[in-house]
Amino acid sequence: MNILKQKNGRNSKYFEIQEDGLFVKDNFAKEVQEYKVLFYEIQDEETVFRKHKDFALIIIVLSILFNGILLNIVINENFNFSYSVGFIVFVIIMIPVLVGVSFCNNEFRKENVKNLTAKRPIIFFYTEKDKEEVDMFIRNIKKKKKEFYLKEYYKVDNLIPTHIQISRIHWLYESKYISESDAKFIIDEIESKRIIEGL
Known part of the structure; x- marks a missing residue:
């Protein structure tokens, strides 16, 4: 197994073991990075990073959202705005609320990745369905690295x-x-x- 392709939402990764290193293509939200990591630059240390959803933050964001809607209702009721003016007030109130929610977007994602320590990042998606395939691919990288060193030295x-x-x-x-x-x-x-x- 010399090639590993992964997809997680809009993000994708492509890894290819070559004769003297590992080619990495990382497509993250339409930003593409391509680079080669030589076997000399790859270490044997592996790190797993798990990030879970922060439920306290979810509750805070929902509270902000409902408070924005409630504030809109209170303002529209007190000033007796027409439907069109009320809608404009609603949009004005909701813009900062939605901006705040969008800043918290990354905190809502559950993320599991495995990192193979190297000079440049070698980061694999490490979900339950990817674990076995990623571990096997990393073992193959280490095997090819050993073969490279034996051939070289x-x-x-x-x-x-x-x-x-x-x-x-x-x-x-x-x-x-x-x-x-x-x-x-x-x-x-x-x-x-x-x-x-x-x-």
Whole structure:
């Protein structure tokens, strides 16, 4: 599974595992961001963020809305406005109420996301139906990252100094990408190459 497509309301995300990193396309309310995150920039830490609806805020917003309507009724009754003038007063009263409600719009959304720590954001929708697919995709990212590092560093290279190659092998071992026996094997290969070439 090298491609993951997600959709949540008007927002969509597209992730593609490539040879040297992860391509991300984030379409958020008609704002499109496309970027590539290299495996060097991706860490293994995962964070889940859950945001629930704030019921106190919902009650406050409903109270503001009903108070605006009640204020309109009181003003229209006290001043005996005609229907057209009463409607204009209603619109004037409701504009600030609706502006206030729109500012609270983000607080009404329930949101679940999972973040894979990296230099640039790698954020997945993490709803109940997405959990298994997202977790499997993240495992695949980590697997491809390991394969990339092994392909890049787990080899004897004639152009790179031996001490740098050995430090890379130690890093692979410390990062648990290779076992101790694999590390010893490749270090012996590097050392024997150095002895043969007289370096």
